[in-house]
Amino acid sequence: MTATKGLEGIVATTSSISSIIDGVLTYRGFDIDDLAENASFEEVAYLLWYGKLPTQSELDGLIKRLGENAAVPAGVIDQLKLYPKNTNSMAALRTAVSSLALYDESANDMSKEANIQKAIKLQAQIPTLIAAFARLREGKEPVAPKAGVSIATNFLYMLTGQEPDQVAVKALDQALVLHADHELNASTFAARVTVATLSDIYSGVTSAIGALKGPLHGGANEAVMVMLEEIGSFANVEPFINAKLANKEKIMGFGHRVYKNGDPRAKHLQKMSRELGKLTGNMELYEMSVKIEELVTGQKGLKPNVDFYSASVYTTLQIPRDLFTPIFAISRASGWTAHILEQYDNNRLIRPRAEYTGPVDQKVTPIAQR
Numbered sequence: 001m002t003a004t005k006g007l008e009g010i011v012a013t014t015s016s017i018s019s020i021i022d023g024v025l026t027y028r029g030f031d032i033d034d035l036a037e038n039a040s041f042e043e044v045a046y047l048l049w050y051g052k053l054p055t056q057s058e059l060d061g062l063i064k065r066l067g068e069n070a071a072v073p074a075g076v077i078d079q080l081k082l083y084p085k086n087t088n089s090m091a092a093l094r095t096a097v098s099s100l101a102l103y104d105e106s107a108n109d110m111s112k113e114a115n116i117q118k119a120i121k122l123q124a125q126i127p128t129l130i131a132a133f134a135r136l137r138e139g140k141e142p143v144a145p146k147a148g149v150s151i152a153t154n155f156l157y158m159l160t161g162q163e164p165d166q167v168a169v170k171a172l173d174q175a176l177v178l179h180a181d182h183e184l185n186a187s188t189f190a191a192r193v194t195v196a197t198l199s200d201i202y203s204g205v206t207s208a209i210g211a212l213k214g215p216l217h218g219g220a221n222e223a224v225m226v227m228l229e230e231i232g233s234f235a236n237v238e239p240f241i242n243a244k245l246a247n248k249e250k251i252m253g254f255g256h257r258v259y260k261n262g263d264p265r266a267k268h269l270q271k272m273s274r275e276l277g278k279l280t281g282n283m284e285l286y287e288m289s290v291k292i293e294e295l296v297t298g299q300k301g302l303k304p305n306v307d308f309y310s311a312s313v314y315t316t317l318q319i320p321r322d323l324f325t326p327i328f329a330i331s332r333a334s335g336w337t338a339h340i341l342e343q344y345d346n347n348r349l350i351r352p353r354a355e356y357t358g359p360v361d362q363k364v365t366p367i368a369q370r
């Protein structure tokens, strides 16, 4: 038995949800470029869950259902109030999602119908949890979700308590489309491993949030912003990046396990970053990002991934830096739950082997003689 480090190149399941073939990303056979330009996040979530794009009435039905399920139990809000104000936002989300199960009587109902309902409920409640956490830590009361509006609209509304700007809604909605699913990425794999024991959907999504949090995965979008802030100005980009590369340090938001010739989602986020910069009259973050790309691609051949330009996009939308990864979770909840449903449909316990590299033939010495 020989181990493959990081399971690189290992095909661990079949799936009909999304594919990456020759650098092209599709959800259910639809190219991400097409979806990014022509579909809303709710249409994409429907596509991931049901395998087809919705008709207008199916879409209206889903938006209505998401609205009806968006409020979170009062007990969970009470718990959020007890979280330390400076706690990590992904740790808060992970704990809060796990708590949702305590208040759902159908949490352990494994019927298909109950699991689809829970997928929709989780998708609806995650934005509410994040916005409530963000307000409570600033000493503000949570804002109740609105019915009949998109997730992008509702999230920005619940975060700020104000009717969101349409440019911001459109940008966030497109970002949600771009992040919704990505084949067998680490957090989706974590979700599938968890539910393959026939554990419940809340356990699967809680595992996934834990995996997404890390800076080698979803946490990279926040890490990109930390780096941009550390660089501080366009003039500092070149010396900063050159020093990092000379030290063989990783540049966050670059590289990918699967894409070696570039992440097809990055160009959409780059365009969004440029357009938002122009609209707000502040191009500095965009220009710094472009310069970083020029240096990292030029010297290392590494291309930006989905996390790189999302940092300047979210900052221009005035979203706090530590909510970038939770926003990724809002979007990826659709993919995680679609994968969990698919796993239940054709389940087998996921249990690979390890190549043992430890000592052999050891004998126990009585404790007094050790």
Ligand SMILES: CC(=O)SCCNC(=O)CCNC(=O)[C@H](O)C(C)(C)COP(=O)(O)OP(=O)(O)OC[C@H]1O[C@@H](n2cnc3c(N)ncnc32)[C@H](O)[C@@H]1OP(=O)(O)O
Pocket: 006, 215, 216, 217, 218, 220, 249, 250, 251, 252, 253, 254, 255, 256, 257, 258, 300, 302, 305, 306, 307
């Ligand atoms: C949504 C997402 O999850 S997208 C990914 C988000 N993560 C990041 O942006 C973090 C930065 N990027 C990385 O750490 C990596 O590129 C990963 C984890 C995404 C993929 O990595 P892997 O396929 O495991 O490649 P690995 O980390 O082994 O790197 C291979 C080589 O490229 C280098 N490399 C990879 N990414 C980077 C980077 N961002 N900056 C500098 N060098 C890098 C490594 O140092 C290594 O070099 P070496 O062979 O000289 O030691």
Ligand SMILES: O=C([O-])CC(=O)C(=O)O
Pocket: 179, 181, 182, 184, 185, 186, 217, 256, 257, 258, 305, 306
């Ligand atoms: O697929 C991966 O390894 C990481 C990624 O880009 C994603 O989850 O969107």
